[in-house]
Amino acid sequence: MQLPADAVAATVLIEVVRISALPTRRGAPYPGTPVAHWAGTEASTALALIESLPGSEQHRCGFSPGWSVRAYDDSLDLALFEAAFCITCHEVRMQGPTVPPTLATQFFDPDALPARTLLSRFRKATL
Template structure:
């Protein structure tokens, strides 16, 4: 999965449990509570896992359960909401006027299962 260019400058990821699925196409931020934080090498490892997600077909439901907020030194770079049911990830980039990109990924891949397992363990 292609990540925004700012991913290389990310040093902290907030893991989000999404709590509002309404009007996701209007989100300016992924809604939900922070359930954990990955920093330094843990953040880099998680981003490498996301970047390695194989692309897949975009499907329809988009009911994401988990998300990430990627930060550099006190600056939000981007956010990603993941729906493991319809195999979609929504990338929101505040620095590009909250640009929204819906990207398909293979949710049944080993990497996607590993990412979902990491979210669930928090």
Template sequence: MLLPTTSAMTGLVEAVRITDPSAWRTEAGTVAGETVDRWDDAQEVLALVSALPGGSAMRCFLPGFGIRAHAASGGLFAGQVLFEIAFCFSCRWARFLGAAVTPGVAGQPFDPTSAPARELLRRFRESAAAAG
């Protein structure tokens, strides 16, 4: 999967549980939901996302989870949200949001049965369960 060019600047990833999949995006253009975890291994998480192989997309797009990629501390954009991704593991689609997101990256199908997708979903579920 292609990532925005700002992905290399990411130092923290928030795991988001999308509680209302039909309203997954806010009016401000961000992923709507509850932050259930903060993953300091941001580049490992983005490596999983980057390793997601393409797939056949379906049409439901009712995402259950998302991520917010924050810039690493100490840089010009320290702490700012660089981009966000909402994932629908049912229809095999990922939607990207943010200023650095180009049309070629904005929506991408993926294979939810792949090892990287299963690991990403496991992390989401584990974080959501721990958050209650």
């Protein structure tokens, strides 16, 4: 999976969100409960894991994401990007000021080791 390179380089904090609904308007953050904040090595490891997600074909489910990550730079003001993951349809939707249209929708293999590892990290964050 491809992330915006400049945003990845600037990221100092990742907020993990357990999504509860779809946004009410285009570009709004995915609603949900922040369950973890990853900084330093933990954040860079998560970004590397996301970037290593192998591609897949689209599966139709209506896009019902369960998790998102929001990346922040050292200002901790506005998220550089948010990536919402739907395991069922293998889709990631990204939004934010650093996301070009070509990266906004991508597909990944949820059965691949990096995807299973990422999902495990998301689940552990809620414990």
